[in-house]
Amino acid sequence: xxxxxxxxxxxxxxxxxxxxxxxxxxxxxxxxxxxxxxxxxxxxxxxxxxxxxxxxxxxxxxxxxxxxxx
Amino acid sequence: xxxxxxxxxxxxxxxxxxxxxxxxxxxxxxxxxxxxxxxxxxxxxxxxxxxxxxxxxxxxxxxxxxxxxxxxxxxxxxxxxxxxxxxxxxxxxxxxxxxxxxxxxxxxxxxxxxxxxxxxxxxxxxxxxxxxxxxxxxxxxxxxxxxxxxxxxxxxxxxxxxxxxxxxxxxxxxxxxxxxxxxxxxxxxxxxxxxxxxxxxxxxxxxxxxxxxxxxxxxxxxxxxxxxxxxxxxxxxxxxxxxxxxxxxxxxxxxxxxxxxxxxxxxxxxxxxxxxxxxxxxxxxxxxxxxxxxxxxxxxxxxxxxxxxxxxxxxxxxxxxxxxxxxxxxxxxxxxxxxxxxxxxxxxxxxxxxxxxxxxxxxxxxxxxxxxxxxxxxxxxxxxxxxxxxxxxxxxxxxxxxxxxxxxxxxxxxxxxxxxxxxxxxxxxxxxxxxxxxxxx
Numbered sequence: 019x020x021x022x023x024x025x026x027x028x029x030x031x032x033x034x035x036x037x038x039x040x041x042x043x044x045x046x047x048x049x050x051x052x053x054x055x056x057x058x059x060x061x062x063x064x065x066x067x068x069x070x071x072x073x074x075x076x077x078x079x080x081x082x083x084x085x086x087x088x
Numbered sequence: 089x090x091x092x093x094x095x096x097x098x099x100x101x102x103x104x105x106x107x108x109x110x111x112x113x114x115x116x117x118x119x120x121x122x123x124x125x126x127x128x129x130x131x132x133x134x135x136x137x138x139x140x141x142x143x144x145x146x147x148x149x150x151x152x153x154x155x156x157x158x159x160x161x162x163x164x165x166x167x168x169x170x171x172x173x174x175x176x177x178x179x180x181x182x183x184x185x186x187x188x189x190x191x192x193x194x195x196x197x198x199x200x201x202x203x204x205x206x207x208x209x210x211x212x213x214x215x216x217x218x219x220x221x222x223x224x225x226x227x228x229x230x231x232x233x234x235x236x237x238x239x240x241x242x243x244x245x246x247x248x249x250x251x252x253x254x255x256x257x258x259x260x261x262x263x264x265x266x267x268x269x270x271x272x273x274x275x276x277x278x279x280x281x282x283x284x285x286x287x288x289x290x291x292x293x294x295x296x297x298x299x300x301x302x303x304x305x306x307x308x309x310x311x312x313x314x315x316x317x318x319x320x321x322x323x324x325x326x327x328x329x330x331x332x333x334x335x336x337x338x339x340x341x342x343x344x345x346x347x348x349x350x351x352x353x354x355x356x357x358x359x360x361x362x363x364x365x366x367x368x369x370x371x372x373x374x375x376x377x378x379x380x381x382x383x384x385x386x387x388x389x390x391x392x393x394x395x396x397x398x399x400x401x402x403x404x405x406x407x408x409x410x411x412x413x414x415x416x417x418x419x420x421x422x423x424x425x426x427x428x429x430x431x432x433x434x435x436x437x438x439x440x441x442x443x444x445x446x447x448x449x450x451x452x453x454x455x456x457x458x459x460x461x462x463x464x465x466x467x468x469x470x471x472x473x474x475x476x477x478x479x480x481x482x483x484x485x486x487x488x489x490x491x492x493x494x495x496x497x498x499x500x501x502x503x504x505x506x507x508x509x510x511x512x513x514x515x516x517x518x519x520x521x522x523x524x525x526x527x528x529x
Binding site for chain 1: 306414415421422423424425451452453454455456
């Protein structure tokens with residue numbers, strides 16, 4: 019199981035993947051936006067997304083959980 | 089801006105969003121009005137709220153700064169319709185230059201050199217490919233209404249053009265509300281050089297030298313200098329003449345910038361776009377000319393003459409500006425946070441224009457620009473030495489900053505010798521996903 023956490027304060031611009039999706043290493047899970055920059059958050063390793071902890075429009079803090087891949 | 093206005097005896101009223109309530113510009117203003125929440129659409133881009141604040145406070149003029157609505161023709165028109173003075177060019181000039189395709193065609197018609205490219209928006213990927221075949225690869229894909237490098241991509245072949253076109257179009261739609269795309273011939277090694285112009289109240293247009301803005305990351309400027317180490321006196325004269333023609337073609341009034349690319353192989357320049365506002369990097373021009381550009385904006389908007397002798401402007405010395413961003417020095421990723429320590433450098437030739445101070449929170453809502461470090465010297469060598477020294481004295485803790493990267497840039501052989509192009513930053517930081525095509529708007 020790998021947890022994907024936010025590296026910085028950001029707004030969740032787009033949720034690309036959904037719970038239950040199978041993802042490959044490097045697939046985009048969500049796209050964050052901070053300081054006018056789009057920051058794709060990628061899957062670190064292949065697996066299934068067992069949990070998506072954010073929704074579009076959310077403001078997340080550094081260290082917040084974004085998704086869990088099993 | 090506020091400081092110049094105050095010096096001229098003009099009362100300053102700032103508008104701010106909830107996110108910026110604690111920032112120095114709010115406290116420094118004679119009066120400040122809260123116009124909405126952090127989301128720019130509801131505050132800094134909210135024309136109704138800004139005009140209401142102007143009406144309530146009895147403001148007589150609006151200076152749009154250099155972001156948000158500064159290049160918005162309909163906002164400019166609304167300001168004028170409200171009976172206020174718009175400190176900027178006419179809405180018509182903004183509109184003509186705001187669309188890159190229209191501006192290109194207008195410039196070509198006025199005799200200003202432009203890059204080979206589309207005279208009309210390309211409608212789909214197939215159209216883009218046909219256009220690229222006519223122009224020749226590699227090509228640059230750009231949003232016609234764009235700015236800040238958003239949506240710009242280089243494509244070396246049809247496959248990459250097809251992919252880049254879709255990305256560019258969706259970004260153009262999202263960020264600028266206009267999906268129009270143009271294709272231009274990409275210049276492999278170029279310097280980004282821009283000319284400062286002033287359209288005077290009497291209708292004349294003058295040029296105040298150039299700025300080299302080739303040091304960019306993600307198509308956005310990181311460091312600027314004047315004069316450009318890559319522009320000869322002869323080229324400078326030709327670029328200034330072209331910039332004046334560009335300004336005259338739209339009856340330009342006030343401060344504006346004509347951005348060009350100088351092809352390092354051929355030594356020729358082409359028009360890129362015109363910024364119908366004051367630029368972030370305007371202070372370096374002020375340093376070498378001794379002219380306060382904000383003061384001229386205010387005088388021109390008032391219908392008055394400028395404060396200097398137009399016939400005898402002679403830039404002297406060399407000046408650099410480094411943009412201090414709240415982003416890390418390695419990957420250039422945004423780094424909002426609370427500023428625990430803020431220590432600015434001082435000394436001969438050193439000027440710091442800062443938007444923040446210790447204790448302020450840098451939020452994720454807007455641009456990462458924290459401060460501008462502007463340094464001048466009698467020549468490039470002295471300016472560089474002073475900049476390095478000043479940089480070492482600039483301390484910001486809390487958010488990560490790009491101060492360390494700037495030190496590296498200054499120490500790099502390419503920058504130190506002055507022989508660099510728009511890829512200088514990407515050569516120092518080869519980042520995944522960032523092509524070496526640094527180009528900016």
